[in-house]
Amino acid sequence: MWDHEIRAMASTHAILAASVFMATVLPAVFVPGFSVYGTHLLWLYSVSAAVTVVSVAVFWLLGVTPPTKKHTLGYKLSRLFRSCLYFFLSCLFFHTLVVLYGAPLIESALETFSLAVLLTSLTTLRCLCVLGPNIQAWIRVFSRHGAMSVWDTCLQITVACTVVGAWVGAFPIPLDWDRPWQVWPVSCSLGALFGFLTGLIAAPAWIHYHRKHLTYKCK
């Protein structure tokens, strides 16, 4: 059963990574003058959108999302609405956090917000997909014994990798190398994305390696 889940996870992650790749390559075909550095915001949005769409679709198809208690349309709609709200709030949260970490407050606010959107689509969206709009559960997941399924562990790993990647991505900014990727927020978004991709690879691998030791409480 575990092998099955791990396999599903690996293929999900492969699809996600492929979507990131396509989101980088496809616009280059259609949009003239597209490049990761030059039209960074466009690239950011295309990657965010691709990751969002693919995650939502895959997790919905896989049925990882916790079953809703009620099946009324109104309840589902309210869940959807709450998810969207959380998504937006999380963008604001990341924006604030990034500004507190030293991003310029007023100038290049758009860039900062785009980074926040990327971070949200890489982290919060996954939480939304796996756990639903339930902040209690989110907080619970990020504790040592909080994971209740393989997907929770996977979520822990990818989110941590993404955040750490974005954090490390800020390191080269003060250096005086005058490289195009040192421009705000290129290094951070690249760092976040590389962290995310690392997480995508690391999570199934880690779970596979530790599958003997992993035990989960029943939900």
Add this chain to the structure above:
Amino acid sequence: MSVIDVLLLTHTFTSGPRPREDKQTKKHPETRMKGSPVLSLLLLCICSLYFVGLYLFMGGFLLVRLEVNRTSTCGDVLQPGQEPVDFCHTRPRFRRAVLIIIDALKIDFAQFDSSNLAPRPYENKLPVVEEITSSRPLHSRLYPFHADPPTTTMQRIKGFTTGSLPTFVDVGNNFASSAILEDNLIHQLGQIGKRVVFMGDDTWESLFPKKFYRCLPFPSFNVKDLHTVDNGILQNLYSTMTGNDWDVLVAHFLGVDHCGHRFGPDHPAMADKLTQMDGVIRSVIDRLQNDTLLVVMGDHGMTDTGDHGGESLKETDAALFLYSPVPLFPGPPSQDEPDIVPQTDLVPSLALLLGIPIPYSSVGQVLLPLFPPHDQAEVAPTGPSQLEALWINAKQVNRFLETYSSMAKDIPPPRLSQLKAEFARLSSEYLATVGAGRSPSPQLTASMQAYLTSVRETCRATWARFNPLKMAAGLVILAFACLMCYVLSELSFVLIRENARRLKAPAVVALAVGVCVAVGQLLTHGYIEVAWCLAAAALSAELLFFWSVYRTRTVHVAKNGSKPPKWTNWLTRRRLLIPPILVAFLRCASLLSDSYVIAEGRVVTFLLLSLVVYTPVHLNWDGLLLPPSYDPLKSAGLLPSPALSPSFVRKESSTLLACVGLLVGSLYLSLSFHGCREEQGYCQPSPFLTPLSRLQDSQMKNLHYALSVVSLGVWTYLLRHCLRHYGNLNSSGGAVFTARWILPLLSTCLGLHWAVSATPEDSFRNLGEMIKLAQLLLPRAAFCLLALGLFLICLDPLTVFIKTRATASARNSSLPLPRYRASTGISPQAELHHLIPQIYQRMRRSLDDNEPSVGSEVDNRPAVEAYGLGTVYSAPLLLFCGLLTLGMLLLHPEGMALSFLLLLLEMGALLHIHASATTLRGLQSTYSGGFNVPWAPIVMWSLAATQFFHATGHLPTFPSIQWSAAFVGFPDGHTGTAVPASLVTLNTFASHILFAVSCPLLLFWPLVCEARGSRGGRAAGDEGEDAVMEMRLRENPQQFSSALLQLSTRYLFILGAQVFASVSAAAILRRHLMVWKVFAPKLIFEALGFVLSSVSVVIGVTLVLRVDVAVARWFKRLIPDSSR
């Protein structure tokens, strides 16, 4: 006023005096650990190890030279005979000179290779030099011109005008202005009445203010600008030359250097620039008259990337081209010409050619081919012959050497006496030769040259060369000291249990080794070099310490067999690879890059913020942030702790999160108080850094003043409130007097002082005298108050209010155990809260009376209520820091009051985060038995110290030092240097000092905060026997001492690691372009900051020990009293 729960502290006096001390003395009859100054002494020893390491490294790295502020005069240039001849009024060889300095003119640029058919952009672009030297060999010569490192323009200008070897720190130099105070060519030319005209790089103007007859400076700061300076010179150069109102013309072109910085030498722009210079030289030569000497020179070279500053050959070898319309050299180039001319040699040569005295502190040697040989002296034009020139030069150098060695001792004495003997020999030989009228032997010339060369080499070895051995020794000692701190912090408990016996041997051995080395040096060399004695002592102490630790470990392992003692695994990887250590490591690593040093303020804030955010995340990861309500079954099954009330956990977590928010907010706000480095072109310094008196807009001024005063008021209120909250303002001791009266008075003084100093000079004309007086008196009164307050705190640090309750009743039956109380305040409510349990007690007592009493032998001992006992250690420390902060605020610009308020908030938030985290952790894990402070708060504390160094407007650069601090309370200046220096130091390192002094608060705060309710649940079982708050420290003196030792050694370890990183950066990157601009100032600031921090740590710990002594005495007084 808020009232906290009544704290019951029961010390049963029935079984004699408090048993705790008895137990201790039974275990270790020879010691009373606490209160003894062992801890302070130990810390001082560790600090001195660091200091020795720093001293050694600085001695090898920072080349220090004393400036000799004497000038040569015309009279003291001695001619061969003893009769005084006025040197300046003999006719000089040249009346005028044109000095063209082409910045970064490398020797490769000036050489011409006709066989090179495909020259690179920088090759063969100055054909004029080759044309002239080949067509008129008697008139001109091209030499490689060897500059001494550091090859930066300012140091080089200093070098080729004074003839000395400038070092990084020329002591005697005024840091505030860069004017050259030593004797120099420009000064001498002015003395003799020559009109010096200068044009070009504006560095000269700041180096020689008001020394020029005419000065045309052009801005040199923008490296990307290739043409402004050069075009400015060219517009004026030719017209000046054809005019007649100049004697010496100095033109400093910057284009080549800027071109190198911008494009590198291998770029077409360089070709254009050099071609332009070729044209300049040609035009100047065309306009030269017969009495004029032309010198074209580069001040340094450049690397292949166009940079300079280091000491590679490419940077040091510049070009020197000499030309005169009349024959300058006695013959064509010959074999015995010098291959390379050191830059210092230009000074005496130019001086003698122009007929001025050689500058006093020049160590150069005359360029011999420029002077006629002795036998041709009659034929040749006026001026000294070769031998005379050498003699004048040698006499001047000898005189300088004598003066310098009488002032400073850095030239090795044996070398000095050798040089003196050599000079005596030469002088007698020369005088004999001249007296007899013989023609001098070539040996005499050669040995004079050898003498001059050896003097220069000696000086260079002393001033211009790193001493790698000393640097390495310093590094090793520092590294070992860091390691020692780490080991000590891990072993603190064991060490304290053994009463630091293990540390006595290293100290004794260190002393012995130091003395031995000193004696050895005295016997072999005849003099003592203190640095090496200290190094030997420190190193032996460290090695012995490590050996003894290692030995005890193995002995323990052997004794215990299979079961190694608990502390043997202190250096496991797991304990080092935790995020706080990682953050500290990143901080240290950031000191190795100039970009990060430049952006240090933001880097530190980033790291601190990361660590702060990490704290709740980590707590949540361990499942401690939220009450485990989601799984009641499990928590009930596995965690039997009854203390885990969800509401309490929730309260504690919300405190934690609120403090994190506060901290993050104040961190972000504090970013707006930063100053700006020269390298950060885009940056605007904080508006709060300008003193009020400089603000023009009066409305703005009022606003700033109001802000400052309000934040000062809030600051004082917060501090007092905190003290009152814990009931420390009730008694009548010295510390309480300070808190009640001196603290508000001091703040009032401060506010008034700001108001007075902000008053514009011209308003209130009739009150001018008063204002002046107030400017003088107010700060001085504040200083006096501060000193008085600090003294009172040290004298009587107890802030405990005792209330002796009368014996409950006349009957001496069955009293409940007498108890004293540590409470948090006296207020009506608090009284009420006390009253109710008392009434209850009485009722119980009266009920008890009916029973047969067990404790009837315990006769009526009065119960003692002690208010403020729970914070008896932290209150004086807090007050001490508060007073100190006010004193330091006085030295800052007014706007910094806001920043200091943020500092207080941040400190409080950090302490509360630490306290809450400790409480939350303590709830689940079993009681660990110690008061250990984990790494995370300590790292945060040290990061915050650096962060507030920046947030109070300071930067690790010399121009950013706030000199105005020296004039607070001394508006008319000083007579000595000690007072202003200490004021400026206090201003600069305010945050380092504050955070270091208040470091022990990290130990106390979790105990202080634990009163907020955890005890109620936790200690419910054994309430009667448990001490609370800081009395728990008193209960476990050993653990208290070891925790204090651990805390301070950990803090010293983090600080030491930072200073070690800075030292390594300077050592590794000593050839780096930015070493003198970024790394060396950073090193000096870091080292000074470390010295002050470590001393402050010792002061803080000593204060805690002083309080402990006072508390012990208080108990002693109390116990006989109450048992009587």
